[in-house]
Amino acid sequence: MKGRARESHRPLIFFAVLLALLSSFEALTVELDEERSSEISRFQQYLQINTSQPNPNYQEAADFILSLAKTLNLESEKVDFVSGKPVVLLKWPGKNPTLPSILLNSHTDVVTTEDHKWIHPPFLAHINSEGNIFARGSQDMKCVGMQYLEAIRRLKKAGFEPTRTVYLSFVPDEEIGGHGGAEPFSQSDTFKKMNVGIVLDEGLASPDENYRAFYGERSPWWLAIKAFGSPGHGARLYDNTAMENLLKSLESIRRFRAAQFDTVKSGAKEEGEVISVNMVFLKAGTPSPSGFVMNVQPSQAEAGFDIRVPPNALHDLLEQKIMEEWAPSSRNMTFEFKQKNFGRDVFGKPAVTVADNSNPWWTLLEEAVKKAGGKLRKPEIFPASTDARYFREQGLPAIGFSPMANTPILLHDHNEFLNQEEYLKGITVYESIIEAYASFVDSTAIDASKDEL
């Protein structure tokens, strides 16, 4: 009987405990919901600042970042390496400031927009019914800049203290080459004093469930070729006209492009591993008031190409191809590079970061992403250019990583958006990475090899 009486009380106690648990769970959920909605709202505020090239509102962006830094108790500094183009530097001091630091870099500018082609205005940061946040910069790369800060906010709240110092840099002008931002910053004394050991910078969205990480970049070779020939009547068939000479080059370049592209299409190579060639201008013809003169074969014709060269490509062979096949002097052609970068660091080595288990920073990133429930594709060469190249050129490891899975690649496109759940997941991923990086001390290998430099 005794036993039974006790048993009859059990449901009551059970319900009381359950109620208590539920209400504390509810309080926690409410708190979590509030936290999430303020994280989203801070992201929207940053997106609403018009930092579009060619006239970015850098002061407003800098003020906003500085105000966030204040709420996080981070040390802050604003440095104009080029006048009117502020770099905002934030510092979370580590317990062991002698260890090389972590640098989390992001750019504050965004590319221009054609507003009328957007379904929601590009600086409104409107969230639609599916939770997609529409704004220029939502992918490239205001998301990452804010995710760094939100991850630090969460880590601080949880009582985490970094061993290594963590720096954040918010730099201007990435979209116009970085000459007013990351380039002078990476070469400055300010930067040297920061004793940076690893840099994180932007990557790309991934349409599938796997995040993408980038360990190097292709280098731009901007080539203009020019063909010369004797002018003549448009009805006459004769050899060596400027147009014919140029067309032979175009045929050859087109074949090369198709072959490179085929290896991407077949899956044999990633986009960043091949040499891409795209024609970006064609300039020929004799102008007339109504367009072009139709019965004259012109004496000159020109074309321009955006060529992107992977770090391990054979530069000499490509140059030879250009000289012998794409613009041979024997065909009365000349060529000129508007830009030609070899992607080498200050030691003359290819500016790539080792992305395998021999680099602890890579292993730590891989593990941290996994720990946060994310999946990572095999590391890639970034198909275009980012500010990361300036840090790699200083001989530093730099990894490009924007945690956006299940997201169409819309950078520089109309209707750029990022889903809010994906954005929040990215904060969790960065929380995990920053925690791993800032705690990492068993570093004899990397810290020593850096001393040798």
Ligand SMILES: *[C@@H]1O[C@H](CO)[C@@H](O)[C@H](O)[C@H]1NC(C)=O
């Ligand atoms: C944003 O700034 C650019 C100048 O860089 C300007 O052309 C554009 O109209 C601005 N957009 C809005 C919505 O204010």
Ligand SMILES: *[C@@H]1O[C@H](CO)[C@@H](O)[C@H](O)[C@H]1NC(C)=O
């Ligand atoms: C190149 O130009 C020279 C001089 O105008 C001409 O004699 C020759 O036929 C041209 N060759 C070609 C391949 O166009």
Ligand SMILES: [Zn+2]
């Ligand atoms: Zn970018």
